[in-house]
Amino acid sequence: QVQLQESGPGLVKPSQTLSLTCTVSGGSISSGDHYWSWIRQPPGKGLEWIGYIYYSGSTYYNPSLKSRLSISLDTSRNQFSLRLSSVTAADTAVYYCARGKKVQLWSAIFDNWGQGTLVTVSS
Amino acid sequence: DIQMTQSPSSLSASVGDRVTITCRASQGISNFLAWYQQKPGKVPKLLIYAASTLQSGVPSRFSGSGSGTDFTLTISSLQPEDVATYYCQKYDSAPPTFGQGTKVEIK
Numbered sequence: 001q002v003q004l005q006e007s008g009p010g011l012v013k014p015s016q017t018l019s020l021t022c023t024v025s026g027g028s029i030s031s032g033d034h035y036w037s038w039i040r041q042p043p044g045k046g047l048e049w050i051g052y053i054y055y056s057g058s059t060y061y062n063p064s065l066k067s068r069l070s071i072s073l074d075t076s077r078n079q080f081s082l083r084l085s086s087v088t089a090a091d092t093a094v095y096y097c098a099r100g101k102k103v104q105l106w107s108a109i110f111d112n113w114g115q116g117t118l119v120t121v122s123s
Numbered sequence: 124d125i126q127m128t129q130s131p132s133s134l135s136a137s138v139g140d141r142v143t144i145t146c147r148a149s150q151g152i153s154n155f156l157a158w159y160q161q162k163p164g165k166v167p168k169l170l171i172y173a174a175s176t177l178q179s180g181v182p183s184r185f186s187g188s189g190s191g192t193d194f195t196l197t198i199s200s201l202q203p204e205d206v207a208t209y210y211c212q213k214y215d216s217a218p219p220t221f222g223q224g225t226k227v228e229i230k
Contacts, residue, residue, distance in 0.1 A: 049218055103155070103214055108219065111169050
């Protein structure tokens with residue numbers, strides 16, 4: 001049973017960089033069948049997809065976040081990471097990492113989610 | 124980008140009622156449509172994919188239908204444990220987009 005767990009600071013100052021890591025256990029991040037994903041949910045609001053990374057290191061980002069976003073992976077540690085720069089209060093959200101079951105190119109259904117971590121942007 | 128619109132935004136129904144939620148895509152997406160259930164304070168859970176295929180372990184009172192632009196999620200007999208917000212998600216191509224959610228409560 002694959003499990004995902006987010007880790008990182010719960011509080012980030014405005015204009016700084018938000019950094020989170022997702023540790024995958026019970027399965028390999030080097031699986032060619034999956035896109036490893038970040039999804040966020042502002043308090044009381046809906047779900048917003050942030051981006052994908054494939055085991056090859058290829059990425060696809062939400063166009064609305066692309067200029068501030070970087071997703072990377074560390075296959076030796078079975079982890080993938082999110083960096084979002086120049087954050088504002090609008091970036092306050094629960095951040096989930098999720099496993100996307102690959103359907104076709106850059107297309108996935110999210111069949112396994114981490115527990116989520118709340119990141120607050122505030123001075 | 125394709126937009127996903129759910130209706131209603133919220134509903135209240137009695138235990139045992141049949142409940143239907145609609146999701147409409149701004150362009151055709153074939154059957155590349157998934158539904159998720161998010162119980163209060165919990166993680167979203169995949170219910171249905173390919174518009175009508177139940178994820179393993181999901182009760183048979185849940186069903187999905189539709190193709191192209193119009194989709195529905197039906198709960199045939201609402202149970203107290205079905206209180207949740209339900210989201211549709213299109214995955215025909217990137218970016219994957221979620222609907223705004225439908226909150227289901229018990230009357």
